[in-house]
Amino acid sequence: MSEALQDLEPEIVEEDIALDLPRWIDVLIMPTVNVAAALAVSAVIIMMLGENPVSAVRYLISGAIGYQEALGYTLFYTTSFIFTGLAVAVAFHCGLLNLGGEGQAYIGGLGVAVVCLNFGFLPPIFVLPVAIAGGVLFGAIWGLIPGYLQGARGSHIVITSIMFNFLAAAVMSYLLLNVFADAEQSSAETREFAATTWLPLIHDVAKHFGYSIAASPLNVSAVLALACCFLVWFVIWQTAIGYEIRVVGKDHLAAVYAGISPVRVIMVAMAISGGLAGLLAVNELMGSQHRLTLNFVGGYGLVGVAVALMGRNHPLGICLAALLFGGLYQGGSELSFELPAIPREMLVLIQGLVILFSGALSTIFRPHVATAWHRRHEARDALRRQRERLRAAHQRRRAARAQQAQRTAKERPAPAVTEEAEPEIYLDAYVAQEKARMRGEAEFLEHLRKYGQLPEQPDPEPPPRRRRRWLPRLPRLPRLPKIRVRVERDDDD
């Protein structure tokens, strides 16, 4: 708006000024605040269940990182969650919420199993990449179909991807019971994969190099996960297709204008997303279980949503969020063992709360943090300016007095010591007093803003009337601006 005014200054809308925060606050503090809110609500629920949240946290932490084996498990889960988190993030950059990670990972497991069961006689150097590719491919196809339906037919991806989860569950349970059923076993799972298809475990690798680590299912797919993080970062931010994915995620019309086919880009994004979800099967099946089992995904696909939202859809954030959830999963099993009143379902609740606070309510706390931040800065700046001003005035006075003293010294000796010390005391007392006021007193700042400075020589002791006005007022809750979102305005407004 106001084109005519653009010569004055870049237009920055009020809301942006109010919400203009240093980047580190957005990247570090806000996710922390949001997750803290989610955990706080969880703590309340734990209390409602009659348990002590503090001891719950203690069990959780010791269960997650208390000993080497636990740490191994934590990192094993972390690996899975990095895959599903990245999967959700890639789709999210394209403006799609892919809830189908569950099904894509499940079908990815089918791809892994098909290769591992049939080509186990090949040496690992051949079969491992092919099996991984199988998982990626199958997952990608299962993601591609809802992607196509969204892009070409406009079917809402959230609904279709969930439906595909149910379909995947039906297909897999049919296959496991009727096609892959292991004759020797009564449960629904395939026979064990050939050992050539097992991914090396980290503790075995470590042993090879002479280190001794407690056994855990942590395997080399952790390295694969980190590689995927880099790849996703590179593709999304450093390549043309990533740029196109992000453009489509923002505005389809703009994409078409730029010569991008949204249908194609959505399908590519969903294929990448599905492929990443398929890698969960690699970690889970080739790394740990060594056979395809019923429901091996176990809700990990959905964790990806919470991980991605908490990690702000950035690989680095996803790694950290995955680590947190890895810890929660490992610690959570320990916790439900120690405190049976807190079963594993707690984790689903925490996921939901994290999605709620980091995703849907992510804007709720930001203005509060912004207000606090600005208030602090404003007060600090005002205080600094004021102190400088007073100090300068004091110095001037001192210089003047020194001159005066020099002049008068010739006439008669002056008892100037006490006089000179006085302003120093007065200054510090004043600053302390003002500091106390500034904590909650908007009016003082208003005064500063209005007159640019305080009265030149404020009374060392404020008159009682004024004190009455200031003191009874309790420190008020900070006035929080309404939450506003930037408004697209018309040209002529």
Place this chain on the structure above:
Amino acid sequence: MDQIELLILTFGATLRVAAPLILAALAGLYSERAGILDLGLEGKMLVGAFAAAVVAAATGWPLFGLVAAILMSVAFGLLHGFACITGKGNQVVSGVAITVVASGLTGLLAVSWYAAGGRTPVLSRDARFTPINWPGAEALADVPVLGPIYSGVISGHNILVYLALLAVPATWFVLYKTPFGLRLRSVGENPQAVETAGISVPRIQYSAAAISGALCGIAGAYLSTGHGAGFASDMTAGKGFIALAALIFGKWRPVQTMFACLLFGFFDAFAARMQGSALLGEVPDQAVQALPYLLTIVVLALFVGKAVAPRSLGKPYVKET
């Protein structure tokens, strides 16, 4: 004769299967007509089902259960409303969050309180909504054709099924014949225009979110205290999303949406009944289970492009002050 009887039984089952879908789809209708995407239907039904089961089990009164279900579900609906209306958050994410929170919370409480693998105690007959046999249903059952229709299709459902069917004309009436309905429709189309007409957009949207919650609560109560006899974790099994698909299929209109739900219900009931019969032969269980999901995908793929959604659906309404 057998065939006809089978068909009639299927129709009766259709109503029973479709009732929660109808309620949930109407819930979605209120919300989406006010411009708020509601992917939280599933979650709201789930908390409703849980609350109903718990309260009915504790008090032995299904009606108390229903009230509790409505309250819980409305609370979740308002939470979704808060995120979307006041917080202006991502409506898709919010709906999903509601659903995941509901799934986690109900699962957690069920396991923690009853320690029975996520199930609540099986409700006795008194603690459930039981089928109402209409006057003369028994007597007329022997009359050819009409008798079985009366006794098998019209009579013999519990009160919530009839409530679901009544909710359809009621919704139609509210939507097209009351000021609130006009405002609701208008908010979903052009909230700016509604604001300039001097009506508070958030108020309409919050009302819609609350109504949506209430209807979901009834649907949930039906699942756990009408159709079933207790709560099992994740017992909604995607019904909320299927209802959304039906809503889209029904072009956000009450009557069409009801027919869409009945269609879903019919296929479900039909497949369940035909399973193993001569007509379909040996079909694996999984195929029957997957049918409603497959049908949902087909419906969305074939019809969604042609449906015209409320214009400002999914866009947070932002006003400058």
Place this chain on the structure above:
Amino acid sequence: METLGINKRFGRVEANRDVSMVVREGTIHGIIGENGAGKSTLMNALYGYIRPDSGEIRIKGKKVRIRSPQQAARHGVGMVHQHFMLIESATVLENMVLGTERGFLLQPSMDQARAQLDRLKQGYGLDLDADALVSDLSVGLLQHLEVLRALYRGADILILDEPTSVLLPQEAEFLFEIMRLLKSQGKTVLFITHKLREIMEITDHVSVMRDGRMAGHLKTEETDIRELSHLMIGRQVFLKPPRALGLSRYSVLDVDRLSVLDNHGHQRVRNVSFPVRTGEIVGIAGISGNGQSELLEAIAGIRPIHDGRIVVQGVTIDKRVPYSANIMRRLALAHVPEDRKRVGLIPEFPAYQSILLGRQHDPEFGSIGLGWRKVKNFCRRKMNAYDIRPPDPHMQTSHFSGGNQQKLVLAREMENEADLLLVGQPTRGVDIGAIEYIYQRLAQLRDQGKGILLVSAELEEILFLSDRIVVMHDGEVVGIVDKVNASPELIAAMMTGHIPEGTIGVVRPGDTDALH
């Protein structure tokens, strides 16, 4: 009615600064100013849609507080918005009652409104079917509906925000009739426009706004266009008409019997043919919504071709060719879209990423990975060339002012070394300084031998810039007029679909041979 010292800031931009004015009862009071001078902000404050930071409003001498549109209505203030505030899927009557319904049922209010509507319709000689769907009405009728609705709500003071920008000249004339009628009934009309001629024609008093301030209050009788434009712009503006070159024989674009559908499957462009030759500007004139936008989008590769073909640089494109904006760009086409802020930029991206839009596959900016450093340098160069402020490629696109966002797109597209430039509404939402520059630049590009296709809703702009004018009505070409034969009256008449009897120098759609 008077306003005293209205202030409104949006962030650091003061949209209204100490705006005071007096509007006399029973007059038509014009408010005129450039885009972004603060007219709409002021009106929105009067209507209670936004809340001024300070200042007061008095009606009939009494200080009033207008905090919401409803309060405004209570004080008798009604507004006809530039972008109609109507519910498209509802009927005329439902739109009338929205916000005034009382009671549990809709019917009584509807009946009441129907009676009232009939009375109003008769009073003002308007024809409007109460049960028609709003989406089926023409723009002119929508405006009548807005006026009637304001009157239905008891408005004594009627604010019309740029009402003529969407109307045919005849429709505008009819609207003026209504305004005079309103005045004769003692209503007060606030008429906002940026067209000086309209001010002179209809108003009694006029207030001129500039840069958010009131630049002057005048009696219309005692002023003239020159004085008003001086007050409005604050300095003399020299717009030099571009020099026409001799016509070349080589056409850079040939549109041949082109038909295009809109999103709803209605045919919006029918059988349109015309060439654009090197070194000429072809303007497409027409009331907005007569297919110009769809035509431009089809040529740009955004909208599929329904029938017919386009020949660009000798390459024939018809509906069998898979077709996208990307392909057209490779054929050395550049496109300044009409809805630039929406389509031409991504508000959430930093400027340097926005400026890449459409050129993401350009080998200039890298092969496997994008060379962001090159993109940033490119962005910085463009920013300097077009005086985009601040010249910071890292700033988020949405943080630039509207005018600077426009310039970002113009800079990207116009400096593209393309042979064919499609320009939609080049000066919409751009300040006067930039308009001068854009006109100059378009003329320069034309003189360099590029072909330019211009679509604009401003007839003056079309007449000023174009070497030839294609007039469209209802998706069809009415005729093609050379600059020498074009007059505002002729083009305006042709925009309604008819060529006046005895006109010379108009090429009719049938004789396409005459074009080559």
